[in-house]
Amino acid sequence: MRTPGSRSDTTWPIIREASISLIYEHGFESMNTRQLAELVQMKPGSLYYYFSSKEELLNRLVTEVLDEIVDDLELKLADVDTGLGGLDTFISGLVEWHVNRHKETYIALMDTRSLSEEKLARYMESRDRYDQLLDEILERCRREGSIGDIPVRITRLSILTMITGITSWFKPAGEANLDDLRDFYVTAVRRFVGAVPVGTRS
Amino acid sequence: MRTPGSRSDTTWPIIREASISLIYEHGFESMNTRQLAELVQMKPGSLYYYFSSKEELLNRLVTEVLDEIVDDLELKLADVDTGLGGLDTFISGLVEWHVNRHKETYIALMDTRSLSEEKLARYMESRDRYDQLLDEILERCRREGSIGDIPVRITRLSILTMITGITSWFKPAGEANLDDLRDFYVTAVRRFVGAVPVGTRS
Amino acid sequence: MRTPGSRSDTTWPIIREASISLIYEHGFESMNTRQLAELVQMKPGSLYYYFSSKEELLNRLVTEVLDEIVDDLELKLADVDTGLGGLDTFISGLVEWHVNRHKETYIALMDTRSLSEEKLARYMESRDRYDQLLDEILERCRREGSIGDIPVRITRLSILTMITGITSWFKPAGEANLDDLRDFYVTAVRRFVGAVPVGTRS
């Protein structure tokens, strides 16, 4: 009964894309495995060769992006030598990810609730890494005197909420393009944290 | 079979509170009418005396707060005579609502997806009113020269995302209290839009 | 809480008519007490002052017509002195009832299934009376030599099925009027039983 030409490494990416679209569109709880099976032209039962449960599928989807994001941000930040430069890099990178992969990041924002306690906890650990990244950047900026005297925690929460929230209104077909968005948020966040304008520091 | 002492005007508020808590905690799709019934000490079927479907319950919950918020903001804005004053009032009011009624506003943020197309459309119409409110304020500020030359649409989206997103991390037991939050966001948003510092306008 | 001017002997006929219409239109199992209550402008619970259960309502409806029919037929047959005259009278009367009270007779035809075993048994006893009436008429005709040599049981069943079945296609607004129907069936049944044409008997 094996479909000729089927191979695991071809099939999984197809399932992956299909589930992302489906979850993005309907939400994880409302989407069902029949829809997914139909979309990838399989029978529901066959999907279980590619994931062990619906929840595990969700988990894989969201942890994969998250890890990619954090790794990429860390990589980009390695080359930066000032706090403010780090802030720009971080914001710029985060915006990029949330635009280029807006479906997955939207799912991570909205459907992470459906994860079991353990899986959610593990997910949150990863997320903490990127909270910390921003915290550290902000702390460094303050030490360097390049931003105002702002409360770090709530500032970080607000920035993150704002950037990750891009996915909730961003439409790829819309007028805003990636470069505009990146520029806008870099500038906006600088203002937000009371960054000393470039060339103003004494 | 009537439970002695039961009264409609006592029961609905109980059901209302219970559903808000339940949806807040589990999400609308994951919460079920049996849990709700148990929480309010009724049989599942009896709930249908108070709403005609689970979805209609959700609808009621989210449209009610939304309308209350918009009405309140409009009222508060009526007394304000400068654009920047309006901005402060709007932000301050919105933060207040999202803190004081954070469960319902969280539900509105997350579970509105579960509404049918028609109900969602009607909900969005109401939401548009408050988008417009902020748009108008921002436009006015620009005309009055009290803020920088910023792109209105994306600024509005970002501010709203940030404030409504408070509910996604806010814990009433947490360290942040309403006054701090209100002050923080009023100031932050002022910076965000490049507001001319008070007393600086020439 | 008593509605001013309400009286049992005014209300019952209203409920009666409303239930007949409702059951006629939707069938007994598909019709529900909410619909009935709405139609008579009451609350569902209030109906139980007029009948003790939905099934008892049905029972009352169908047994009442049935008894009226049998009584009327017996009365009409009392004056008749020949078998064939009896046959004409019976058919004519039965057609009349099924046209004039076609809703109730239709209900009796279709919804009698929903009666409990005991109630159905009692209903069937009454129905037997009118089977017997026709049996006796047919037997008498045969003794008098006014009809052919036909099998009584199946003839009776067929005639009754045909006449009671009028209700299943009869529409009051339709072209067929009572007189035509009566004439048609009297003649048709005569032919059906091989009645010796009037004036042909030697």
Next chain:
Amino acid sequence: MRTPGSRSDTTWPIIREASISLIYEHGFESMNTRQLAELVQMKPGSLYYYFSSKEELLNRLVTEVLDEIVDDLELKLADVDTGLGGLDTFISGLVEWHVNRHKETYIALMDTRSLSEEKLARYMESRDRYDQLLDEILERCRREGSIGDIPVRITRLSILTMITGITSWFKPAGEANLDDLRDFYVTAVRRFVGAVPVGTRS
């Protein structure tokens, strides 16, 4: 979780027979899917592998017989060359179907009401075909002068009501056997329509 040895082409006929018996006995509205599941030794949900809704099951049951009947009658009528011959063939065939498949035909008679408007309409279209068949036969008989001057519509309705109504009293265990019934109705209908006795036509 698959029951060993289960096969679709074995299971559907079993479900089919079981539902026919159940609906025949209790009526469509009173029968429920749990009873059916128990009878075929499945879990209720599994039935939905074989039909998409309870109503669709009913629909399938009644349209299938109906189509079989009409097809068969048309086939049988193809060989007939006189109107009266057609009438005999039609009646004989119809009686046969209502005796041999009396459960399904009874269901079609009684439970067709439970079909949705669209499904009922489609059912009625098929039914019309067989009304027309009889109408044409009767018209032809009249043109050929082999029956009396009778009103076609009501005659057709009465004959059909009578024959289809067989199912409402017929018990397979009863004394009447198929051949008797067929003979009886062929003769009775001939009389009913005032057929000129064979060899009497001048």
Next chain:
DNA sequence: GATGAATGAGCATTCATTCAT
């Protein structure tokens, strides 16, 4: 790898009926 057939547990909802007021 993939399918066909089934499970089992749950779910929203309906509805006749009851009874304190």
Next chain:
DNA sequence: AATGAATGAATGCTCATTCAT
């Protein structure tokens, strides 16, 4: 005589998942 509020038992149906083939 009528209502408002509730019950309880059922009902059709969905869906993630399993597993023999």
